[in-house]
Amino acid sequence: MAEALYGDGGFYRAGGAPGRHFRTSAHASPQWAAALAELARQVDQLLGEPVDFTVVDMGAGGGEVLADLAATAPARWRLVGVEIAPRPGRLPARVDWTDALPVGFTGVLLAVEWLDVVPVDVVELTEAGPRLVEVTRDGRERPGPAPSLADADWLQRWWPLESLGDRAEVGLSRDEAWADAVRRLTRGLAVAVDYAAVPARDLGGTLTGYREGRQLLPVPDGSCDITAHVLLESCAAACDDVESVLLGQREALGRLGVSAPRPAYGGDPTAYLTALSAAGEAAELLDPAGLGAFTWLLQAKGMRVDGMMGG
Numbered sequence: 001m002a003e004a005l006y007g008d009g010g011f012y013r014a015g016g017a018p019g020r021h022f023r024t025s026a027h028a029s030p031q032w033a034a035a036l037a038e039l040a041r042q043v044d045q046l047l048g049e050p051v052d053f054t055v056v057d058m059g060a061g062g063g064e065v066l067a068d069l070a071a072t073a074p075a076r077w078r079l080v081g082v083e084i085a086p087r088p089g090r091l092p093a094r095v096d097w098t099d100a101l102p103v104g105f106t107g108v109l110l111a112v113e114w115l116d117v118v119p120v121d122v123v124e125l126t127e128a129g130p131r132l133v134e135v136t137r138d139g140r141e142r143p144g145p146a147p148s149l150a151d152a153d154w155l156q157r158w159w160p161l162e163s164l165g166d167r168a169e170v171g172l173s174r175d176e177a178w179a180d181a182v183r184r185l186t187r188g189l190a191v192a193v194d195y196a197a198v199p200a201r202d203l204g205g206t207l208t209g210y211r212e213g214r215q216l217l218p219v220p221d222g223s224c225d226i227t228a229h230v231l232l233e234s235c236a237a238a239c240d241d242v243e244s245v246l247l248g249q250r251e252a253l254g255r256l257g258v259s260a261p262r263p264a265y266g267g268d269p270t271a272y273l274t275a276l277s278a279a280g281e282a283a284e285l286l287d288p289a290g291l292g293a294f295t296w297l298l299q300a301k302g303m304r305v306d307g308m309m310g311g
Contacts, residue, residue: 002119004137004220011225012084012117031281033068035256040073040108042308043189047106050187054078054107058181059114063091070094077107101184109181109190115230116194118177120169122207123147125161133167139219158234159199167205169197169228175238182239187302190242193249196295197229232297242299245306249294250286255309258285 005011044053053076057066060081069079070092080096081087087097122133126143130152134144147155151170155161159168182190197206209216211224218226236244247255285291298305 001218001220001226004222004226005117005119006084007222009222011222014085030068031258032285033065035253035258036065036110037069037072038256039189039191039309040069040077043108043303044074044077046303046308047187050106051076052078052106054080054102054105056080056082056102056105056107056109058082058101058109058111059117060097063088063095063097065110065112066095067091078105080105101181103184104186105184106187107185108188109185110193111178111181111191112193114194115174115178115192115232115235116227117225118174120171120173120207120228121147121151122205123151123155123161123168123170125164125166127164130155130161135220137219137221139217139221154234158231159197163203166203168199168202169205169207171197171231171234174230175234178235179238182242182299182301185301188300189303189305189308190239190299190301192230192232192235192297193294194230194232195293197231199231202229232295236297236299239299242301243305245298247296247298249291249296250288252296252309253285 003010006013040055044050047053053074055066055069055073055077057063057080060066060083063081063083066079066081067088067090069077073079078096079094080098080102081091082098082101084099091097123130124133124143125131128143130147132144132147133141135141146152147170151172154170154172154175155168158171161168178192195206206229207218207226208228209218209224209226216224218224220226232246236246287293
């Protein structure tokens with residue numbers, strides 16, 4: 001998975017990924033960036049509007065969110081995109097672009113659909129016990145060795161396998177990646193947004209692939225995205241020294257002012273069509289069968305989560 005996504009010729013090495021392969025909240029509506037801007041504004045206020053306030057977008061993709069923020073954010077805000085792909089050509093000059101997280105910043109860390117592509121191992125319960133699932137570049141699988149003691153401990157705590165054939169994705173690598181990212185934040189709010197894994201539901205695991213808008217088998221040849229849902233509870237527990245809140249996307253965006261009521265017709269057809277389009281975009285962000293099924297993990301350092309987003 002690591003090689004297929006981030007190695008030479010890997011999926012995320014190509015400019016424009018993931019936008020050309022699947023639709024994210026950033027592509028659905030400018031209301032997404034507006035909601036994140038409101039979130040950052042609230043954090044900025046709670047921190048006393050520091051001169052070094054920074055918004056970091058981890059796994060920034062095509063820079064869509066940062067480009068929108070650049071048009072409205074205060075001039076003192078620093079905007080940073082973290083991505084291994086080349087800098088997008090049309091990104092505003094005020095946005096910094098780097099392949100490594102900054103260290104010791106104050107502000108907001110955004111990780112939207114990043115943890116789901118932090119590489120994981122897959123484990124299946126066999127007659128010989130839990131075994132790693134090994135895979136060739138063309139997608140053929142075979143049972144491998146037993147998981148490490150650390151991985152086995154993680155599975156026992158977070159995703160125990162009960163029946164033959166049950167599968168799990170070992171989230172220890174994601175816990176470590178998220179904890180390391182949060183450590184870079186000195187004061188402010190860290191936000192991870194992803195589809196959440198539910199072990200009691202996801203008995204066969206969640207690993208899958210995407211290419212050109214279609215879901216397909218997760219063949220690790222670099223031609224497709226390979227992703228798996230995230231056990232956000234374990235990521236939260238990996239940062240046991242910070243306050244944590246888990247919210248569904250519908251609730252989180254609702255607290256940030258996103259709603260989708262059908263507009264009333266006031267006699268102006270152009271205004272009505274504009275309002276109708278905005279309501280449709282908001283509905284896509286809130287759809288419980290789609291993007292609205294995301295879960296938000298919010299973790300605060302040097303501030304309180306319950307002091308923002310209507311909490």
